[in-house]
Amino acid sequence: MGLYSTAMETIEAYTGLSPAAFFTIAALMFVTYRIVCSMFVDPEEFNDKKPIDANISSTQPIPIPAPIQEPVQLGDMTEEELRAYNGSDPSKPLLMAIKGQIYDVSPSRMFYGPGGPYALFAGREASRALALMSFDPRDLTADLEGLSESELEVLQDWEYKFMEKYVKVGQIVTEKIAVLQTDDGEANVKKEE
Numbered sequence: 141m142g143l144y145s146t147a148m149e150t151i152e153a154y155t156g157l158s159p160a161a162f163f164t165i166a167a168l169m170f171v172t173y174r175i176v177c178s179m180f181v182d183p184e185e186f187n188d189k190k191p192i193d194a195n196i197s198s199t200q201p202i203p204i205p206a207p208i209q210e211p212v213q214l215g216d217m218t219e220e221e222l223r224a225y226n227g228s229d230p231s232k233p234l235l236m237a238i239k240g241q242i243y244d245v246s247p248s249r250m251f252y253g254p255g256g257p258y259a260l261f262a263g264r265e266a267s268r269a270l271a272l273m274s275f276d277p278r279d280l281t282a283d284l285e286g287l288s289e290s291e292l293e294v295l296q297d298w299e300y301k302f303m304e305k306y307v308k309v310g311q312i313v314t315e316k317i318a319v320l321q322t323d324d325g326e327a328n329v330k331k332e333e
């Protein structure tokens with residue numbers, strides 16, 4: 141009993157708090173400490189963690205990301221033909237056109253590939269949509285009619301970004317024409333089917 145009362149008196153003398161207040165504050169500090177600790181990983185536990193690959197059982201195939209192909213020059217293409225390069229065929233590159241120029245955006249598959257946030261632009265001429273910062277499919281066109289100065293500037297900035305980041309692989313044409321050389325050297329212009 142003597143020890144208990146000495147301890148209580150010591151707490152009061154040193155902290156200026158009643159023993160009840162002292163223990164309440166101590167308990168609150170302990171609870172706060174536990175809550176904060178639970179927000180962090182124990183350093184030992186963290187170091188013990190195996191690398192991600194080691195967690196994959198040897199019976200499971202390790203997913204191999206599709207290799208990024210070197211950009212191939214594709215030349216003239218109609219908007220209709222461009223649509224085939226929207227990521228639905230994984231063997232084809234992902235293409236996107238701005239101001240009639242076609243860029244290979246395959247390195248950014250996470251943006252433009254199926255399920256990506258900008259998948260709607262893949263295989264399309266996206267000039268108007270980019271100028272207006274619009275996700276409306278009706279704006280997936282090269283038609284810049286009625287755009288303001290500042291919207292055209294936005295489009296220009298996008299074009300610079302694409303020119304810098306991606307390889308240009310072709311250009312949009314309204315229709316494809318083939319120039320055939322006849323026997324007498326004359327050129328015959330023929331619409332391609």
Ligand code: HEM
Pocket residue numbers: 245248251258269270272273274275305
């Ligand atoms: C809430 C609004 C938006 C947010 C938070 C956002 C955020 C982002 C971020 C973080 C990136 C990645 C940038 C990088 O790593 O290079 C990005 C890229 C992009 N954003 Fe947005 N974005 C928004 C709206 C839009 C809109 C409205 C458009 C056009 C209609 C757009 C078109 C794009 C395009 C085309 C890219 C890819 C550029 C590239 O290929 O490097 N974004 N966005």
